[in-house]
Amino acid sequence: MNESDFDKNTTFGVIGICGANGNLIARILKDRGFNVIGTDMSSEEDCMFLKSLEGYDIEVFHGEHPIEFFKKSDYIIPPPSLPKSAKVFDIIKEEDIPILEIYDILDIFLPNKPAFGITGTNGKTTSTTLLKKIIKDSGIKPVEHNLVNMQGNAGFIPPLQARLNGDVAILEVGTFGVPGTIKRMVDAAHLSSGLITNITPDHLDELGGFMGYAKVKSEFIQSLNGKQIIVNANDPTIMGFIRDLDFNGEVITFSVDETPASVSKKECVCGEMIDLKEIISGSGYYFCKCGLTNPQTDYVATNIDLKNKTFDLHTPEGKLEVKMMLNGLHNVFNVTGVIIAAHEFFKLPFNQILESVATFSGVEGRMEKVTTIDGKDVIVDFAHNPAGVKTVLGEFKKIFGDFTTVITVSSESGKEGDLQIFNSVLELSKYVVPASASSQKIASDLINENPELKEKILLDHVDSFVKKGTLGATYEEVRDGIKTALTIDCDKIIAVGEAATKFKSCVDELR
Incomplete structure (x- = not known):
């Protein structure tokens, strides 16, 4: 039929x-x-x-x-x-x-337009939103699901969205950590090309570890085999799957040339643990015994000036000078991937693309300044997994120096993820205010082990550490966390987690 x-x-x-x-x-x-x-x-x-x-x-x-x-x-x-x-x-x-x-419905009523997908652990929404802006600025109409307050990157939404009216489909492809779901979405949406931003730990409880989760993300590569894919070559996990899955389509690689900020361990697809000289969490310079190492890439971002928000992008057609409104090195990765997608898949000229990039102010809930109260800036960010929190706070520190972090997260990776998030927050922040039950429990345990941490971790007495609602923290917990942060002598406050972005209106009670 x-x-x-x-x-x-x-x-x-x-x-x-x-x-x-x-x-x-x-x-x-x-x-x-x-x-x-x-x-x-x-x-x-x-x-x-x-x-x-x-x-x-x-x-x-x-x-x-x-x-x-x-x-x-x-x-x-x-x-x-x-x-x-x-x-x-x-x-x-x-x-x-x-x-x-x-x-x-999916089998009978097929998409009648080019479809491009964007996946990754972090950066999907920013990349998708920016690419849509570039397309719109060029007079091309992308399909929109128009489901208010619905992210719409999982389940049946992306493939159904691809069938709505519009000139092109630009689809964010996520996962709740269930094997087979990304393959189903890519196949049903009839994607012709796609971008992978990164693969970093998430949903670890459901999948038994990082590589279990990574294999779910690798379905994106498998389903695009024989087609076009744009990848962050600073991520060894992505490049390992490109190699081991025998991808035989067009691979367009990009990288960021920047001094590493730290060295961490990341599991290679071969099973070995590799030393990763990180530029941002999960991406950087790597070499594994199996031979996996940074390739020479098609596009390279260099000469990065985070203060002035500029960088040079070396392309097969010459050097571009990129100006953006976004903060942070992670957004250099996001912007680079999107510029490539707009040029290589949608065939738009670079000068047109760069004009749109220069006027993109970002996505609501991503390093979003909500208000200033008594001289203190209150910022929220959706970061909710270990790599996302570490990356955002690392970039925040480079830009603003000292700050207080309010944790509203309950990690989808369970206790291990919550602990990784807390440790990153503790390392990068001047002060920490745990607002979610999971972060409060970790804070209490750490203070019991080391009472001196009371000076850095502001934990009110809590009778029980019971999660309320479906998010990491409730409206009241987010509000009280920010209220506590406002009492500290630190003029930058960042509240991280989905709850922080959803309940950001709580600041109206604090003015």
């Missing part, structure tokens, strides 16, 4: 239209000229993504699944989460209506 088998008068009934998948499917079908109606048990007021359906002329039944909905539908599309024992399936059977599952 393919799209041409359906008459344009066909009416598709979408159950769960207030959910992300149902919303996107309904819009895809309307974009292609079909009739669509929807139903959802949510009320109109509680329909989370209702705004993105505005202008689509879709009849929606709220709070029930009325028989009228089934009578009007030629095909029914249920959400994948709906159990087959649900009453609606009895009605569908009684009315003898054909069912299309979400995989049928």
Whole structure:
């Protein structure tokens, strides 16, 4: 079955239209000229993504699944989460209506535009947002999922997004650490090319260690085999997979030439531990006994001036002088990868790309200054895994010197990840305010072992270390953490973690 088998008068009934998948499917079908109606048990007021359906002329039944909905539908599309024992399936059977599952939608209604994907442990959102800006500035329309407050980089969202109206698809590809999910997304989105920013530790609890997680990320490389891929060659994990997976497509490499900040250990794909002279966390200069080492790259960033936010980019076509508004060495990596993607895949001229880069102020929640209170700047950053926190705070220290860090993180890598995050914060910050339950527990243990740390770690008495809610810290915990940081004689405060960015409005109570 393919799209041409359906008459344009066909009416598709979408159950769960207030959910992300149902919303996107309904819009895809309307974009292609079909009739669509929807139903959802949510009320109109509680329909989370209702705004993105505005202008689509879709009849929606709220709070029930009325028989009228089934009578009007030629095909029914249920959400994948709906159990087959649900009453609606009895009605569908009684009315003898054909069912299309979400995989049928992906197989029948194919993308009709070039698709580019961006993955990595850190830097995905900044890179994706910048690339979209460059494309928009060039008069090209990228598809947008328009799901408010939804990052939309996992599950079925990226491949469904690729089927919406637009000239090109630029998709952020993430993972919850489940093997097979990235391969499914890349294949279903029909990506022609992609960018890998880095692979650093994350989701370690679910996958039994770093290499288990890294292998999930390597599915991106496997699925693009024979196509084009743009990679950070300072990351030994990425280059190890490029070699060991026998990638036979076009590999475009880039690197950053900068003095290493530290030396760390990172597991090689061969199983050996290698000494990594880090430029940023997880990326730098490396050599392994298996022969893996830094290659000569196609693009190289040099002469980096973080104060003035400039660098030179050596390309196969000559040297470029890059000016950016973003802070930090990690953003030199992000910007470099995006410049390459815009030029190599979208074929845009460098001068046009550089104009867009120079006016990109960043992504909300990434080194975002929220306010100034009593002369103290309050900044939030989404960094929530060990490498992300270490990189962001390392760059923050280079730029601003002394600062206080409020930790709102509960790591997806469990206790090991929480400890790595805390140790990085302790090393790089002048003062530490643990706001999440996990960071408070670590702080309490460290202070018990070394009471002198009380001068650096500001830990109020806590009766229990119980995580509340789904994030690392609650609104109240973020607010109280920043409030405590404001009492310290330090004029830069950075709150790290997803909770910090989500609850940043708490500063309104502190002014």
